[in-house]
Amino acid sequence: MVQILDGKAVAKALREQLTTELAASGLKPTLAVVFDPADDGSRLYVGMKQKAAAKVGIETRDIAVSADATTESVEKIVAKLNQDASVSGILIQAPLPKEVDDAAIFAKVAPEKDVDGLGVTNQGRLFANEAGNYPVAATPKGVMTLLNYYDIDPRGKRAVVVGRSQLFGRPMAALLLNADATVTVAHRYTKEETLNNLLAEADIIVVGVGIPGFIKASQIKEGAVVIDVGMNLVDGKACGDVEAAAADKAGWLTPVPGGVGPMTIATLLESTMEAALEQAK
Numbered sequence: 719m720v721q722i723l724d725g726k727a728v729a730k731a732l733r734e735q736l737t738t739e740l741a742a743s744g745l746k747p748t749l750a751v752v753f754d755p756a757d758d759g760s761r762l763y764v765g766m767k768q769k770a771a772a773k774v775g776i777e778t779r780d781i782a783v784s785a786d787a788t789t790e791s792v793e794k795i796v797a798k799l800n801q802d803a804s805v806s807g808i809l810i811q812a813p814l815p816k817e818v819d820d821a822a823i824f825a826k827v828a829p830e831k832d833v834d835g836l837g838v839t840n841q842g843r844l845f846a847n848e849a850g851n852y853p854v855a856a857t858p859k860g861v862m863t864l865l866n867y868y869d870i871d872p873r874g875k876r877a878v879v880v881g882r883s884q885l886f887g888r889p890m891a892a893l894l895l896n897a898d899a900t901v902t903v904a905h906r907y908t909k910e911e912t913l914n915n916l917l918a919e920a921d922i923i924v925v926g927v928g929i930p931g932f933i934k935a936s937q938i939k940e941g942a943v944v945i946d947v948g949m950n951l952v953d954g955k956a957c958g959d960v961e962a963a964a965a966d967k968a969g970w971l972t973p974v975p976g977g978v979g980p981m982t983i984a985t986l987l988e989s990t991m992e993a994a995l996e997q998a999k
């Protein structure tokens with residue numbers, strides 16, 4: 719029988735812990751969210767973040783970027799937020815309008831306000847497995863929190879990460895490597911036969927490619943830990959990248975909705991609180 723990694727419940731517990739810690743600190747952090755209001759997903763997620771933030775005692779400031787924005791115009795917005803002492807954290811919600819180079823914008827966020835850990839400074843720290851507390855991208859960090867909550871230790875395990883984005887795959891692979899797993903990253907140029915061989919041997923599979931049903935039950939090892947980072951809308955309903963039948967073969971599985979998504983949001987709030995605590999020192 720598959721066991722469910724209940725992201726919804728673990729995220730709730732994390733948010734409750736943050737609420738208590740924030741109240742005790744007396745701080746009221748502010749998270750600035752830069753986003754494209756023309757993107758349906760972004761509007762939805764920004765709304766969810768705003769609601770969750772308010773509940774734990776974090777203020778949000780949503781900054782909508784216009785359709786004709788350029789890399790330069792968004793860089794100016796970020797420069798202002800970097801200077802603004804009332805802003806504790808800055809989230810650049812990807813994707814920004816098409817003329818904007820998202821990675822160039824991530825790189826401009828001041829490292830101490832880079833709560834999604836997507837700038838080169840914080841990604842470099844992660845890649846180097848630097849000791850200490852620095853922000854790490856919310857989705858992969860949330861996956862690690864979830865694994866830890868269920869006492870799933872990556873040490874010595876074979877992990878396959880499918881996807882290599884700056885937002886998910888790269889930091890996910892680094893976190894698993896830092897947790898002593900043997901990590902392989904598969905991506906769009908990985909041959910099907912190679913992927914099948916990797917998946918057949920994987921103890922932990924983490925997939926985020928944005929293709930419904932991309933990972934089939936037949937591809938996974940009996941008892942594997944399967945983490946579904948996919949967030950797709952099919953007939954108006956959220957579904958992941960792993961086909962439903964995988965539940966008959968996996969040992970552990972994250973549902974969509976109710977798995978990685980809520981963990982992402984709670985982790986972003988955690989990182990925002992930590993940034994504000996650090997700035998108050």
Ligand SMILES: Nc1nc(=O)c2c([nH]1)NC[C@@H]1CN(c3ccc(C(=O)N[C@@H](CCC(=O)O)C(=O)O)cc3)C=[N+]21
Nearest residue numbers: 763810811812813834856949956975976977979980982
């Ligand atoms: N810089 C940046 N960081 C991000 O973390 C980031 C981003 N850009 N761009 C867009 C994606 C998407 N994302 C989600 C977060 C939560 C849910 C979530 O909580 N989903 C619900 C379901 C929602 C529904 O039912 O539609 C769930 O899984 O239970 C989904 C998607 C963060 N992203």
